[in-house]
Amino acid sequence: MKDKNLLGGKGANLAEMVRIGxxxxxxxxxxxxxxxxxxxxxxxxxxxxEEIREYVGKIEKSMDKGFGDAAxxxxxAIRSGARVxxxxxxxxxxxxxxxxxxxxxxxKLTNDDRFAFDSYRRLIQMYSDIVLELPHSEFEHxxxxxxxxxxxxxxxxxxxxxLRALVDDYKNxxxxxxxxxxxxxxxxxxxxxxxxxxxxxxxxxxxxYRHQYSIPESWGTAVTVMAMVFGNMGEQSCTGVAFTRDPxxxxxxxxxxxxxxxxxxxxxxxxxxxQPLMKDNSGLPSLEEIRPQIYKELCELRQILEDKFKDMxxxxxTVQQGKTYMLQTRNAKRxxxxxxxTSVEMCEEGMIDKRTAVLRTTPEDIEAMLxxxxxxxxxxxxxxxxxxxxxxxxxxNVVFSALEAEARAAEGEKVLLVRIETSPEDLRGxxxxxxxxxxxxxxxxxxxxxxxxxxxxxxxGLGELTVDLKAQTMSLGGKTFGVNDQITIDGSxxxxxxxxxxxxxxxxxxxxxxxxxxxxxxxxxxxxxxxDNGKDAKRAREMGAEGIGLVRTEHMFFEGERIHMFRQFIxxxxxxxxxxxxxxxxxxxxxxxxDIFTAMDGLPVTVRLLDPPLHxxxxxxxxxxxxxxxxxxxxxxxxxxxxARLHESNPMLGHRGCxxxxxxPNLYNMQVRAIVEAAISCSKKGIKVNPKVxxxxxxxxxxxxxxxxxxxxxxxAAKASxxxxxxxxxxxxxxxxxACIMAHEIAKTAEFFSFxxxxxxxxTFGISRDDSxxxxxxxxxxxxxGGDPFAVLDPQxxxxxxxxxxxxxxxxxKDLEIGICGEHGGDPQSIEFAHSVGLxxxxxxxxxxxxxxxxAAAHAAIxxxxxxxx
Numbered sequence: 001m002k003d004k005n006l007l008g009g010k011g012a013n014l015a016e017m018v019r020i021g022x023x024x025x026x027x028x029x030x031x032x033x034x035x036x037x038x039x040x041x042x043x044x045x046x047x048x049x050e051e052i053r054e055y056v057g058k059i060e061k062s063m064d065k066g067f068g069d070a071a072x073x074x075x076x077a078i079r080s081g082a083r084v085x086x087x088x089x090x091x092x093x094x095x096x097x098x099x100x101x102x103x104x105x106x107x108k109l110t111n112d113d114r115f116a117f118d119s120y121r122r123l124i125q126m127y128s129d130i131v132l133e134l135p136h137s138e139f140e141h142x143x144x145x146x147x148x149x150x151x152x153x154x155x156x157x158x159x160x161x162x163l164r165a166l167v168d169d170y171k172n173x174x175x176x177x178x179x180x181x182x183x184x185x186x187x188x189x190x191x192x193x194x195x196x197x198x199x200x201x202x203x204x205x206x207x208x209y210r211h212q213y214s215i216p217e218s219w220g221t222a223v224t225v226m227a228m229v230f231g232n233m234g235e236q237s238c239t240g241v242a243f244t245r246d247p248x249x250x251x252x253x254x255x256x257x258x259x260x261x262x263x264x265x266x267x268x269x270x271x272x273x274x275q276p277l278m279k280d281n282s283g284l285p286s287l288e289e290i291r292p293q294i295y296k297e298l299c300e301l302r303q304i305l306e307d308k309f310k311d312m313x314x315x316x317x318t319v320q321q322g323k324t325y326m327l328q329t330r331n332a333k334r335x336x337x338x339x340x341x342t343s344v345e346m347c348e349e350g351m352i353d354k355r356t357a358v359l360r361t362t363p364e365d366i367e368a369m370l371x372x373x374x375x376x377x378x379x380x381x382x383x384x385x386x387x388x389x390x391x392x393x394x395x396x397n398v399v400f401s402a403l404e405a406e407a408r409a410a411e412g413e414k415v416l417l418v419r420i421e422t423s424p425e426d427l428r429g430x431x432x433x434x435x436x437x438x439x440x441x442x443x444x445x446x447x448x449x450x451x452x453x454x455x456x457x458x459x460x461g462l463g464e465l466t467v468d469l470k471a472q473t474m475s476l477g478g479k480t481f482g483v484n485d486q487i488t489i490d491g492s493x494x495x496x497x498x499x500x501x502x503x504x505x506x507x508x509x510x511x512x513x514x515x516x517x518x519x520x521x522x523x524x525x526x527x528x529x530x531x532d533n534g535k536d537a538k539r540a541r542e543m544g545a546e547g548i549g550l551v552r553t554e555h556m557f558f559e560g561e562r563i564h565m566f567r568q569f570i571x572x573x574x575x576x577x578x579x580x581x582x583x584x585x586x587x588x589x590x591x592x593x594x595d596i597f598t599a600m601d602g603l604p605v606t607v608r609l610l611d612p613p614l615h616x617x618x619x620x621x622x623x624x625x626x627x628x629x630x631x632x633x634x635x636x637x638x639x640x641x642x643x644a645r646l647h648e649s650n651p652m653l654g655h656r657g658c659x660x661x662x663x664x665p666n667l668y669n670m671q672v673r674a675i676v677e678a679a680i681s682c683s684k685k686g687i688k689v690n691p692k693v694x695x696x697x698x699x700x701x702x703x704x705x706x707x708x709x710x711x712x713x714x715x716x717a718a719k720a721s722x723x724x725x726x727x728x729x730x731x732x733x734x735x736x737x738x739a740c741i742m743a744h745e746i747a748k749t750a751e752f753f754s755f756x757x758x759x760x761x762x763x764t765f766g767i768s769r770d771d772s773x774x775x776x777x778x779x780x781x782x783x784x785x786g787g788d789p790f791a792v793l794d795p796q797x798x799x800x801x802x803x804x805x806x807x808x809x810x811x812x813x814k815d816l817e818i819g820i821c822g823e824h825g826g827d828p829q830s831i832e833f834a835h836s837v838g839l840x841x842x843x844x845x846x847x848x849x850x851x852x853x854x855x856a857a858a859h860a861a862i863x864x865x866x867x868x869x870x
Contacts, residue, residue: 239316401469760801831860
């Protein structure tokens with residue numbers, strides 16, 4: 001880890017490959033510390049150029065070539081390499097050292113004019129884009145014009161003379177924009193390229209990527225300078241990308257692609273559709289068939305790398321006239337399904353232990369495994385089929401630019417980004433889109449690698465897809481689609497449909513179940529669910545929930561006849577009408593609780609008594625008010641007057657929670673009776689019940705004591721009759737700062753605490769989560785907050801109050817049960833905080849996040865115990 005922090009992932013892994021004797025071109029790494037200093041100074045650190053000259057000299061000796069030597073030129077690759085993989089986010093410059101003299105020397109030395117001038121035009125284009133920041137499109141237009149004039153379809157078909165002319169065109173573009181010739185000094189090229197790669201750490205796409213994956217800006221990037229080896233040195237040369245296992249499925253097979261007579265950027269950029277390493281059903285000649293010796297050598301290297309790094313590897317290689325070189329190895333980006341399968345299988349192969357298998361599968365992987373798939377029973381005939389680059393199904397309105405995808409998605413529209421090929425500049429649009437479809441590129445292209453990491457569906461390399469960016473249309477399967485037309489992609493099969501297809505729940509396989517069982521062995525936090533009906537409770541139990549930490553009873557009053565009965569209770573003008581409504585509501589409540597208790601047979605269920613203020617249950621539209629008045633035989637004006645009386649300016653801090661239970665004790669008593677009667681009824685049927693009553697919004701001990709006394713009278717009456725034979729605990733939801741400070745007092749009455757972190761965050765920050773988006777995004781940009789405190793628990797402020805409450809509560813009641821039931825209960829970072837407190841027994845989250853929470857709790861336990869072997 002220390003090496004990666006200093007040398008970056010690329011530099012550290014290259015050094016390790018050299019150490020174990022693999023064929024790596026000579027080179028050196030400029031450290032991340034230098035990058036950090038460059039970013040701070042906004043200038044090259046003192047002595048950097050001298051050190052680069054010194055270490056290039058060592059490469060010269062190793063390669064027996066001279067940098068800038070016209071007769072025997074050494075060329076260099078300048079590559080970025082952060083400590084974690086950020087595919088395509090930062091820049092690379094290849095072929096540094098070529099100029100008008102060395103290109104002629106290279107042509108003579110290799111007896112290959114075509115190769116020399118192909119390499120030169122690549123340098124000019126990359127250097128102009130990355131260092132000089134000239135419009136990339138002008139060079140692409142010049143290349144397309146050259147191919148059109150030559151009547152060829154690919155750049156490798158251009159003749160030496162045509163490439164010489166293209167180099168002149170490229171140099172003219174440089175002079176037009178800069179007023180200067182293309183830099184001829186090789187040292188200027190390598191020095192400026194190094195600084196440009198450092199600068200790319202702060203480019204928009206890298207910043208966006210770091211923000212998305214919580215990578216600190218302070219890490220910086222290393223720069224690796226390597227001797228160039230050439231996959232574009234004729235038909236006996238090639239370049240490729242390989243994975244030691246299938247990154248989409250996790251299958252233990254060598255997987256990858258290559259291009260003959262090409263450089264590495266051609267593969268990852270998706271400019272040409274590559275050929276497979278292994279023989280498959282694509283119909284394209286594989287490396288295994290046409291170069292069996294090279295394929296065998298790569299297979300041997302594959303095994304060495306997996307044995308060394310104990311993980312699936314993403315390999316870049318170049319074959320120069322029959323000699324294989326390793327340019328990079330790194331832990332591979334993979335789909336969630338692949339992460340689960342490889343973790344389990346590598347453990348069973350004895351390569352890693354269970355702890356490493358669990359740590360290697362992130363909570364985000366688990367969440368992605370729960371994503372729905374396409375319901376193919378409702379699909380028509382595919383209109384095309386490309387490469388299945390990243391699994392899952394997605395439907396959306398077609399858009400053709402990343403900017404448009406981002407803008408439309410911000411308005412809530414579901415879009416599908418269609419491109420000829422994607423580039424790192426498309427990252428924001430890819431993030432916003434439901435899925436990605438490209439005409440070019442293979443399984444290791446930018447679109448494929450990035451979407452797999454995002455967990456988004458992607459179909460690549462759909463050759464018959466025609467994209468007209470000017471007309472904003474795409475043509476496929478004899479049909480033309482424009483902006484706003486819907487299509488669907490299946491990233492698991494590569495199929496594309498000219499229609500919207502419904503999705504269905506995904507299925508988890510035996511590997512998923514096995515890995516989750518390992519996670520359960522290692523976690524110490526319990527994981528419960530938030531569920532308000534039997535259906536959700538059943539689903540949560542299937543997901544591994546160990547009980548219900550929060551039943552929001554207010555959700556039970558909004559459907560059908562219930563809302564009318566509740567409005568009758570609120571608006572009743574006499575006690576008889578109010579009690580009649582209460583009796584009817586109890587029947588509904590009891591039935592709901594029976595469904596939940598049945599689904600959770602034997603597991604605890606914590607029921608929160610009514611929380612929102614009463615006005616939220618009343619109508620606001622004139623026609624609805626008139627309907628209510630008619631049903632209750634009341635004057636419309638009287639109903640309007642009561643609605644106005646109950647309206648609150650700030651309902652979050654108003655007449656809600658336990659305040660309702662104190663001012664309307666019959667309402668809370670009804671709910672407690674419904675819980676008791678449901679428990680008794682289920683017990684008679686042989687269902688084991690373990691109900692708990694939770695009182696919301698308590699800020700002082702006497703409040704809870706008053707409500708608990710009322711609830712206890714109902715519970716004790718049932719016990720006295722002999723119908724209730726088990727205890728029902730009464731506790732509280734801690735969601736106010738005062739409750740945290742006074743927890744020692746509240747615990748005298750409360751038999752358990754459950755933190756409502758949503759409201760605790762609102763009341764601690766003084767921020768409404770419904771209105772926070774008006775300023776929080778700007779706060780993030782300014783660095784005032786690291787993220788949204790409603791998504792990830794604030795460990796200092798809100799977390800500090802939680803710690804105070806836990807310690808205070810346990811000081812009074814040692815056996816006090818403590819949980820977190822806000823939405824933070826499903827967030828991995830928040831779960832790690834909960835584990836670190838050491839006094840929290842469980843977290844509770846939505847049903848579909850239960851497996852995520854289980855995995856996050858296991859990660860927290862392993863990391864806290866210092867057992868990480870990654």
